[in-house]
Amino acid sequence: MRNTESFPYRLYLVISEDDCAGRDILRVTEQAILGGADIVQLREKSADEGYLLDLSIRMKALCGLYGIPLIINDHAGLAAHMQAAGVHVGNEDASPVFLRSQEAFRNRIIGYSVEATEQVYSDKALAADYLGISPVFRSATKTNTLTEWGLEGIAQIRSLTDKPLVAIGNMQLHNVRQVLQAGADCIAVVSAICGAADPQRAAADLKNEISK
Numbered sequence: 001m002r003n004t005e006s007f008p009y010r011l012y013l014v015i016s017e018d019d020c021a022g023r024d025i026l027r028v029t030e031q032a033i034l035g036g037a038d039i040v041q042l043r044e045k046s047a048d049e050g051y052l053l054d055l056s057i058r059m060k061a062l063c064g065l066y067g068i069p070l071i072i073n074d075h076a077g078l079a080a081h082m083q084a085a086g087v088h089v090g091n092e093d094a095s096p097v098f099l100r101s102q103e104a105f106r107n108r109i110i111g112y113s114v115e116a117t118e119q120v121y122s123d124k125a126l127a128a129d130y131l132g133i134s135p136v137f138r139s140a141t142k143t144n145t146l147t148e149w150g151l152e153g154i155a156q157i158r159s160l161t162d163k164p165l166v167a168i169g170n171m172q173l174h175n176v177r178q179v180l181q182a183g184a185d186c187i188a189v190v191s192a193i194c195g196a197a198d199p200q201r202a203a204a205d206l207k208n209e210i211s212k
């Protein structure tokens with residue numbers, strides 16, 4: 001049986017200030033939540049430490065108002081320090097095995113990106129709460145990627161693990177149905193929400209498609 005009880009989320013907003021087309025990141029996040037995003041990841045790749053801490057605290061307060069978990073990308077120390085719901089790490093980041101051994105992460109969500117088949121049944125994947133299928137389709141938002149998994153890749157990963165699977169990479173209204181049918185549990189989105197003229201509407205349309 002798939003283990004989605006520990007990770008019941010279906011629409012995952014991944015966001016940075018740069019993704020918001022000049023709009024306020026907190027406002028875009030709130031609109032996405034109002035539209036149906038049920039988990040949020042702050043993914044700032046180049047913000048300085050002090051600024052990132054301040055922004056994460058404001059994001060956590062906003063998410064807290066709606067009972068939405070905040071995941072911090074890459075920065076495990078920051079996630080623990082500010083008591084975020086969890087951290088997302090890839091293959092260049094802290095290992096999920098190491099993080100899980102730390103008291104601070106025993107009860108926090110750890111997400112891990114899978115970029116190659118052998119990673120799906122690795123110790124890192126076993127230690128994680130969900131696996132990011134990274135990327136499902138090529139995306140202009142993140143270009144330093146390895147495998148474009150496609151629908152066949154999702155089905156292959158599904159056959160190898162019961163971990164909750166988060167599909168990321170060019171997730172759009174027209175492909176989420178097939179992505180879920182192929183075996184993903186959750187859809188993670190940057191540009192289709194953050195770059196939309198109406199982020200709330202875009203999130204609501206995606207959530208509606210996911211919930212069909």
Ligand SMILES: Cc1ncc(COP(=O)(O)OP(=O)(O)O)c(N)n1
Nearest residue numbers: 088089090091113132134166168188
């Ligand atoms: C949900 C989700 N899946 C995959 C990623 C990618 O993480 P990573 O491979 O560490 O790359 P960066 O995001 O750090 O550039 C993600 N962030 N979220």
Ligand SMILES: Cc1ncsc1CCOP(=O)(O)O
Nearest residue numbers: 135139141142169170190191
């Ligand atoms: C962070 C990340 N990890 C794999 S693809 C990607 C970017 C997804 O962005 P978009 O939803 O705009 O394609």
Ligand SMILES: [Mg+2]
Nearest residue numbers: 074089090093
């Ligand atoms: Mg990373």
